[in-house]
Amino acid sequence: MASTAKVGGNPIPRAGKKAHFTPPREVPPQITHTLPPEKEEIFESLNEWAADTILPYLKPVEESWQPQDHLPDPCSGSFHDEVAELRDRAAELPDDYLVCLVGDMVTEEALPTYQTMLNTMDGGVRDETGAGASGWAVWTRAWAAEENRHGDLMNKYLYLTGRVDMRQVEKTIQYLIGSGMDPRTENDPYMGFIYTTFQERATFISHGNTARHAVRHGDAALARVCGTVAADEKRHEAAYARIVEKLFEVDPDYTVMAFARMMRKKVAMPAHLMFDGADDRLFAHFSAVAQRLGVYTAADYAGIIEFLVGRWGVAGLAAGLSGEGRRAQDFVCSLGPRFRRMEERAQAEAKRAPAAAAPFSWIHGRQGQYTDTCCTSCSCLPLEDGGCCLTEEFGDSLSRLTLLKIPVYFSPDAALASSQSPNGGANGDRAEENNCTGSKPRPPCFNLLLPGVIGTRPSDEEAFLSGVCIPADLYLDLGEAAAAAEVAAATSL
Numbered sequence: 001m002a003s004t005a006k007v008g009g010n011p012i013p014r015a016g017k018k019a020h021f022t023p024p025r026e027v028p029p030q031i032t033h034t035l036p037p038e039k040e041e042i043f044e045s046l047n048e049w050a051a052d053t054i055l056p057y058l059k060p061v062e063e064s065w066q067p068q069d070h071l072p073d074p075c076s077g078s079f080h081d082e083v084a085e086l087r088d089r090a091a092e093l094p095d096d097y098l099v100c101l102v103g104d105m106v107t108e109e110a111l112p113t114y115q116t117m118l119n120t121m122d123g124g125v126r127d128e129t130g131a132g133a134s135g136w137a138v139w140t141r142a143w144a145a146e147e148n149r150h151g152d153l154m155n156k157y158l159y160l161t162g163r164v165d166m167r168q169v170e171k172t173i174q175y176l177i178g179s180g181m182d183p184r185t186e187n188d189p190y191m192g193f194i195y196t197t198f199q200e201r202a203t204f205i206s207h208g209n210t211a212r213h214a215v216r217h218g219d220a221a222l223a224r225v226c227g228t229v230a231a232d233e234k235r236h237e238a239a240y241a242r243i244v245e246k247l248f249e250v251d252p253d254y255t256v257m258a259f260a261r262m263m264r265k266k267v268a269m270p271a272h273l274m275f276d277g278a279d280d281r282l283f284a285h286f287s288a289v290a291q292r293l294g295v296y297t298a299a300d301y302a303g304i305i306e307f308l309v310g311r312w313g314v315a316g317l318a319a320g321l322s323g324e325g326r327r328a329q330d331f332v333c334s335l336g337p338r339f340r341r342m343e344e345r346a347q348a349e350a351k352r353a354p355a356a357a358a359p360f361s362w363i364h365g366r367q368g369q370y371t372d373t374c375c376t377s378c379s380c381l382p383l384e385d386g387g388c389c390l391t392e393e394f395g396d397s398l399s400r401l402t403l404l405k406i407p408v409y410f411s412p413d414a415a416l417a418s419s420q421s422p423n424g425g426a427n428g429d430r431a432e433e434n435n436c437t438g439s440k441p442r443p444p445c446f447n448l449l450l451p452g453v454i455g456t457r458p459s460d461e462e463a464f465l466s467g468v469c470i471p472a473d474l475y476l477d478l479g480e481a482a483a484a485a486e487v488a489a490a491t492s493l
Helices: 037-045 047-053 079-090 095-109 111-118 135-161 166-179 189-216 220-250 252-265 282-293 298-311 323-352 460-466 478-491
Strands: 004-007 010-013 355-359 367-371
Touching: 037 047, 047 135, 047 220, 079 135, 079 220, 095 135, 095 166, 095 189, 095 282, 095 367, 111 135, 111 166, 111 189, 135 166, 135 220, 189 220, 189 252, 189 282, 189 298, 220 252, 220 298, 252 323, 282 355, 282 367, 298 323
Parallel strands: none
Antiparallel strands: 004 010, 355 367
């Protein structure tokens, strides 16, 4: 192996040595294997139930659609004419829509990462051999086989349109799979199945919206492509939701606490480590375009929370809850309305915000449009690395929260300690007096909780690299604020 030095956490090959592959995206230290030993028995006891109840959500291969069903047949004499018709229709698709379509396709193509994530879960649900016979193992492989068709179909369709730079798209896929993902489910199948339920619903919504946009732009064939993928996602969502429903039946206390932990951490989007070799903020830019077009929005995120709370009857849980369980119940039941209010304020902010654009290598460097929102209360501008200032105040509960443009990781197990302002005490610097309008935030604007650092004041460089500044006199209740901040970060508004 090549000798390396480390600069900023990234291995740098020494002179004369061949560089080895290094993932372009790093994640904070991860918490792993937190499932209590006694909980493993629950999943082992549900193996037969999974085989009888979950496997029927799968469709037999011979009855399943295949990508070729929706594409011009290369064996047909009319193939070239069909491709020409497809390209004519695609010529009318706006660049912003293509950005959303490519981003969704790249997300689907990173399937190996998602199957790996399922196979890292504890509790006897992983496929130990790669060909295991348990109901859980069979489900994971067959689910992945069904999902595999999504990226194949969308990839081939986009290739035939001639509208996108396929080499840049392919590089993005390779980078993403090489980087992996950080769902922060701690190898806990309770949290893992909550995460997958949420994500399946999110992709159902996203593909459903791209289908509606395709109809609007006159491409009925593309609408069928997106709609077909959305239908699969909906069926898979139903399966994962049924698993969590069963967990609420047999172990309501731990399940509701797992639900709350997952919401506090945020449900990170599967492609949040997306990179094309050039744009360090590619996922943020893609998400912002999707938000502006209404393909996937903060309102959708809030809607999913509300839907799952209702789907699993969380508000009605009574028997079997501990004090911690009841607090978790109250927390998750309050999230949806809170995020709804946040979204309403964000939409009002967006109407006053200037339009912005970013070049996308996927569409040959053409611009994708989005709304550039940031903190108006302190006249902050977006930071060079894509951050946004958090300058709103929190009371005992969430009041206002500005929207972040990049993922920010907060420890779910620690509170953000207030720090004394260097210019006059804890209350010496109000939000409206903050000054972080340059390329680098300046004290006393921030008091940031960095990965692995609890309640400490970061250096200027750490704050700049993290891309978020917080008023020095800000007090955060992490159980509410971290979840809300990371939701905004996940949607990259």
